Amino acid sequence: MSRESRVPAVPFLTSAASLLCPERSRAFQEGSELSQDQRNSVDLIASVGDLPRHETERLLSKATHRPRPELLLGVPITDTELATFEALATRRRAGEPLQYLEERIPFGPIEVTVDRRGLIPRPETGQRCALAGDAVGEPQVSLDLGTGSGNLALALKHAFPDAVVYATEISPEAAALARENARDANLDVNVLDGDLFGPIPEHLRGNVDLIVSNPPYLSEAEIGGLPEDVRDHEPRIALVAGPTGDEVLAVIASKAPGWLAPGGTIVCEISEFRGAAMEELFAPLGGEVRKDLAGKDRFVIGRA
Numbered sequence: 001m002s003r004e005s006r007v008p009a010v011p012f013l014t015s016a017a018s019l020l021c022p023e024r025s026r027a028f029q030e031g032s033e034l035s036q037d038q039r040n041s042v043d044l045i046a047s048v049g050d051l052p053r054h055e056t057e058r059l060l061s062k063a064t065h066r067p068r069p070e071l072l073l074g075v076p077i078t079d080t081e082l083a084t085f086e087a088l089a090t091r092r093r094a095g096e097p098l099q100y101l102e103e104r105i106p107f108g109p110i111e112v113t114v115d116r117r118g119l120i121p122r123p124e125t126g127q128r129c130a131l132a133g134d135a136v137g138e139p140q141v142s143l144d145l146g147t148g149s150g151n152l153a154l155a156l157k158h159a160f161p162d163a164v165v166y167a168t169e170i171s172p173e174a175a176a177l178a179r180e181n182a183r184d185a186n187l188d189v190n191v192l193d194g195d196l197f198g199p200i201p202e203h204l205r206g207n208v209d210l211i212v213s214n215p216p217y218l219s220e221a222e223i224g225g226l227p228e229d230v231r232d233h234e235p236r237i238a239l240v241a242g243p244t245g246d247e248v249l250a251v252i253a254s255k256a257p258g259w260l261a262p263g264g265t266i267v268c269e270i271s272e273f274r275g276a277a278m279e280e281l282f283a284p285l286g287g288e289v290r291k292d293l294a295g296k297d298r299f300v301i302g303r304a
């Protein structure tokens with residue numbers, strides 16, 4: 001995922017509605033009693049002036065268990081729903097990522113739970129999934145190294161139901177989250193605790209058709225430059241690889257040739273600033289750097 005997209009893209013715009021109704025916005029922000037008409041979802045959304053409108057809608061959807069389009073038609077909001085919404089909005093204002101508050105987020109054709117145990121899946125990760133799909137036919141054995149919430153491993157299993165999918169994860173908390181997501185999605189992915197290839201069964205050596213990974217690739221110096229909601233809420237181990245940022249990718253590049261089947265493919269996400277270095281690291285696999293939709297170096301692809 002790109003450094004920018006580790007930053008939730010949240011332009012803190014004031015909604016036009018709240019500009020038109022400043023007293024309502026003030027009343028809401030100060031926690032004053034809302035009048036009966038403001039208990040209507042449309043008016044309540046318009047009364048929140050300090051969160052982007054789409055965030056207000058998403059948090060209200062979470063609080064009311066109603067889809068956003070229904071809220072936009074105007075439905076009554078109960079006291080309990082209002083209290084739940086206010087609690088969520090307060091946490092958002094304090095910097096908690098929107099997706100952690102929503103808890104369940106879509107990832108391509110599946111849905112995953114996200115919380116502080118794992119990184120929030122970014123849109124480019126889905127792009128990587130598409131790249132991986134294009135790069136291989138029907139993989140029989142796939143690995144996802146550093147699976148986090150399990151999003152990518154689960155999407156692969158969903159796309160290739162006959163494939164055996166292994167996912168490894170060094171953080172026991174993230175591994176537990178990935179297992180919960182696999183269970184909830186009813187997808188049979190083997191989530192293994194441990195370091196990169198360490199927990200993969202030996203008999204798979206030389207037999208893996210597809211390896212994907214979105215490893216940590218920030219340097220220790222770069223963490224300070226992250227926005228607060230990323231730096232303070234998402235797991236550091238998901239972001240920082242070590243002093244240079246290349247440490248985890250270097251291990252993956254050195255070990256992948258031993259695990260890939262002849263013709264097998266590896267697709268890893270990389271730092272936009274490290275394209276040339278990654279081509280060099282993955283040279284034994286003919287490493288080619290691809291750009292993301294924003295035109296930045298973002299993936300390295302190699303073949304055994």
Ligand SMILES: C[S@@+](CC[C@H](N)C(=O)[O-])C[C@H]1O[C@@H](n2cnc3c(N)ncnc32)[C@H](O)[C@@H]1O
Pocket residue numbers: 118119120121122125145146147148149150151152168169170171174194195196214215216237238239248
């Ligand atoms: C950038 S996150 C990616 C999470 C998920 N795959 C995604 O794309 O959204 C990197 C993940 O790798 C895990 N990780 C870091 N170092 C690892 C290692 N040496 N072995 C296995 N997992 C590791 C982190 O705990 C984190 O969950």
